[in-house]
Amino acid sequence: MRRRVADGVAILVALLTVFPIYWMVLSALKPTGEILSADPRPWTLHPTLDHFRSALGVSGFGRYFLNSVVVALAVVALSALIAFLAAVALTRYRFRTRTTILVLFLIAQMVPVEALSIPLFFQIRDLGRTVPGVGLNTLGSLILVQVAFSLPFAIWMLRGFVAAVPKEVEEAAIMDGASRFTILWRVLFPLIAPGLAATSVFSFILAWNDFLFAKTFIISATENQTLPAALLVFFKPDENDWGGIMAASTLMTIPVLVFFIFVRRRLVSGLGGAVKE
Amino acid sequence: MSSSVTNRRQRLTPLWLLLPALAVLVPMFAYPLYQLGLLSTFEYGQPQVSGGEPARFVGTGNFRTLFGDPTFWSVLNQTVLFAAGCVLVTLALGAALAVLMTRIGRVARTVLSFAALTAWAAPAMTGSVVWTFLFDSNLGLVNEVLGLDGYNWLYDRNVAFALVGAVVVWHSFPFVMITLYAGIQAVPGAVLEAAALDGASAFTTFRRVTAPILRPLITIVVIQSIIWDFKVFTQIYVMTRGGGIAGQNMVLNVYAYQKAFASAQYGLGSAIGIVMTVILLVVTLFYLRALRRTGEVL
Numbered sequence: 248m249r250r251r252v253a254d255g256v257a258i259l260v261a262l263l264t265v266f267p268i269y270w271m272v273l274s275a276l277k278p279t280g281e282i283l284s285a286d287p288r289p290w291t292l293h294p295t296l297d298h299f300r301s302a303l304g305v306s307g308f309g310r311y312f313l314n315s316v317v318v319a320l321a322v323v324a325l326s327a328l329i330a331f332l333a334a335v336a337l338t339r340y341r342f343r344t345r346t347t348i349l350v351l352f353l354i355a356q357m358v359p360v361e362a363l364s365i366p367l368f369f370q371i372r373d374l375g376r377t378v379p380g381v382g383l384n385t386l387g388s389l390i391l392v393q394v395a396f397s398l399p400f401a402i403w404m405l406r407g408f409v410a411a412v413p414k415e416v417e418e419a420a421i422m423d424g425a426s427r428f429t430i431l432w433r434v435l436f437p438l439i440a441p442g443l444a445a446t447s448v449f450s451f452i453l454a455w456n457d458f459l460f461a462k463t464f465i466i467s468a469t470e471n472q473t474l475p476a477a478l479l480v481f482f483k484p485d486e487n488d489w490g491g492i493m494a495a496s497t498l499m500t501i502p503v504l505v506f507f508i509f510v511r512r513r514l515v516s517g518l519g520g521a522v523k524e
Numbered sequence: 525m526s527s528s529v530t531n532r533r534q535r536l537t538p539l540w541l542l543l544p545a546l547a548v549l550v551p552m553f554a555y556p557l558y559q560l561g562l563l564s565t566f567e568y569g570q571p572q573v574s575g576g577e578p579a580r581f582v583g584t585g586n587f588r589t590l591f592g593d594p595t596f597w598s599v600l601n602q603t604v605l606f607a608a609g610c611v612l613v614t615l616a617l618g619a620a621l622a623v624l625m626t627r628i629g630r631v632a633r634t635v636l637s638f639a640a641l642t643a644w645a646a647p648a649m650t651g652s653v654v655w656t657f658l659f660d661s662n663l664g665l666v667n668e669v670l671g672l673d674g675y676n677w678l679y680d681r682n683v684a685f686a687l688v689g690a691v692v693v694w695h696s697f698p699f700v701m702i703t704l705y706a707g708i709q710a711v712p713g714a715v716l717e718a719a720a721l722d723g724a725s726a727f728t729t730f731r732r733v734t735a736p737i738l739r740p741l742i743t744i745v746v747i748q749s750i751i752w753d754f755k756v757f758t759q760i761y762v763m764t765r766g767g768g769i770a771g772q773n774m775v776l777n778v779y780a781y782q783k784a785f786a787s788a789q790y791g792l793g794s795a796i797g798i799v800m801t802v803i804l805l806v807v808t809l810f811y812l813r814a815l816r817r818t819g820e821v822l
Contacts, residue, residue, distance in 0.1 A: 249627075250627070253624060253627045253628045253632075254629050254631075254632040256624065256775075257621075257624055257625070257633070257635070257636045258632055258635055258636070259634040260621065260624075260639070261632075261639035262639070264636075264639040264640060264642065264643050264694070264698075265638075265639040265642050265643070267578050267643075267651070267654045267658060267694070268642050268643070268646060268654070268657060268664045270658060270665065271650070271654045271657075272655065274657065282663065283663065284590070285668070286668070287663075287668055294689065300573045310734040315612070327632065328544075329544045329545050330544070330545070331804065332541040332545070333541060333542050333544070333545040335541055336537070336538035336539075336542045337538070337542075339538075340537060342535065342538055345538075346541070350812070351591035352575060352803065353551070353747075353807055353808065354810070355553060356556060356747070356751055357751060357752060357801075357804040357805060357807070357808045358553070358591035358801055358804070359754075359755050359776075359777060359780075359797060359800045359804065360755065360797070361755060361777045361778075361780060361797070362560060362777070362779055362780050362793075362794070362797020362798070362800055362801060363553075363556045363557065363559060363560060363624075363755050363797070364781065364784075365563060365780070365784045365785075365793050365794050366556040366557075366560045366562075366563055366794070366799060367552070368557045368785075369559070369573075369711050370551075370555070370559065372557055383674055388707055391548070391552060392552055394548055394552075395548045395549055395550075395552030395553050396553070398545055398548060398549060399553075399608045402545065404744075407740075427537070428526070452645075452689055454648075455647060456647040456648050456649065456758070456761075457588065458649050458757070458758045459757055459758070459781075463785065474647075474649075474756070475647060475648075475649035477650055479762075480789075483762075487660075489657055489660075489663065491808070492657070493653075493657065495653060496649075496650045496653055498649055498652045499649065499650055500645065500646050500647065502640075503646070503647060503705075504642060504643040504645045504646075507641050507645040508641070511578070511637075511641065515568075
């Protein structure tokens with residue numbers, strides 16, 4: 248009986264939680280007439296892809312989508328790689344500044360990124376004058392900044408996973424004559440895959456969601472805009488094109504959902520893994 | 525191979541491994557932080573940006589301007605209240621649902637965790653616009669269902685904050701829930717059985733066995749919640765159109781951004797950024813101390 252009640256509560260919470268997403272997808276598929284109707288229904292009998300067509304075609308969301316994908320994938324790959332190396336350094340070796348560096352990484356997560364956008368704006372502007380690929384209006388600038396901001400957390404989190412790999416595994420590899428490089432890539436790297444999955448989720452979300460830097464850095468080259476900032480195009484002072492906004496939002500949400508479902512098992516075991524630290 | 529050579533290599537290896545991280549973090553994190561401090565001591569506006577006038581050093585001038593401005597104090601006040609509210613509700617809801625997850629059947633658990641995953645995965649931007657649509661004065665479902673035709677949820681400051689807060693919690697409770705649930709699952713069954721055999725009550729078992737094992741996770745969850753909620757930007761910026769009617773829903777973050785990029789007062793904006801950084805650093809230090817005291821090893 249108590250189990251029934253608990254199950255009921257859980258299902259109710261689940262429905263409430265998922266409802267905004269359901270409403271988004273539904274509204275994206277509803278014809279404009281139904282969206283504007285004063286009597287909104289939680290279903291539609293006339294689903295249409297018109298809003299998706301206009302979002303991708305007229306408003307150029309295909310391009311923004313691609314930009315977002317490029318930035319997010321680059322950020323995930325680069326920060327996973329760099330964080331892995333740093334996490335190994337901070338767990339497998341004892342050196343004097345180790346604790347200091349760890350505390351600095353923890354503190355780095357506290358720094359308000361939004362405030363840093365002020366000096367970074369000038370820095371990226373100046374950097375663009377010498378290195379064209381990473382200046383204002385480029386995807387490179389977004390990648391660079393997002394990698395930096397995802398690293399402290401990724402390193403901090405990966406540390407536990409590296410520590411959880413028994414030293415004996417590496418020692419056995421050394422006995423077999425493996426080089427340091429081999430141990431790093433062929434032994435350690437695959438063993439901490441769940442940890443990498445968990446941290447990748449965070450880097451991916453950080454990059455995919457970034458609205459602030461896209462808004463600040465991409466000023467005139469609108470073709471280099473990413474999804475979150477480009478979405479604002481649909482907001483009109485007089486009447487919002489809700490169908491278009493919902494279609495674009497759906498397009499923006501699907502990749503993250505797919506990514507999440509893909510790494511779900513590893514994510515949960517990965518998060519749990521932090522306990523074993 | 526002599527042992528001194530090995531030692532030397534041993535000592536240099538971590539440096540090589542850390543080098544890529546430092547190569548990104550120093551120019552993209554440490555240096556801008558230093559620049560933020562520097563900028564906060566200058567009068568730096570549109571003429572200085574375009575190079576028409578040299579930047580004028582004003583020392584603590586920006587901070588004096590700020591501290592003498594009642595708007596700043598009210599923004600600071602509501603930032604802290606808003607963040608604290610979001611953190612508390614997120615943690616309470618997340619923890620309660622994590623416990624609920626351990627008490628329900630497989631089907632309900634799968635449904636709940638998938639639903640949570642959906643909210644977690646939804647970008648801040650998506651959440652903001654969908655909730656804005658749901659609560660739209662004319663076409664929003666909520667007003668239709670409640671019969672509040674034309675009611676504007678952004679008109680009242682507290683109602684607007686509550687709405688934005690709800691979106692923030694919706695986005696962040698899944699992380700707390702799934703992380704804590706995963707943690708509870710990872711507690712070895714043998715330990716719990718031993719506690720039961722020793723006659724420990726459910727509460728004692730939780731307090732003396734489960735909670736200590738979960739502590740590192742709770743640490744991560746609390747720190748993350750404070751960081752996220754104190755620095756909410758997208759939701760406020762998008763939902764209240766840049767800080768609410770007459771700036772009534774401004775939080776420090778948005779305030780700094782608006783001062784810098786909308787009114788071209790980059791020095792003043794940087795000073796607000798410094799104030800925020802200091803507040804968050806104090807929170808971190810308190811937290812680190814608390815961690816040390818409970819015997820957490822860094």
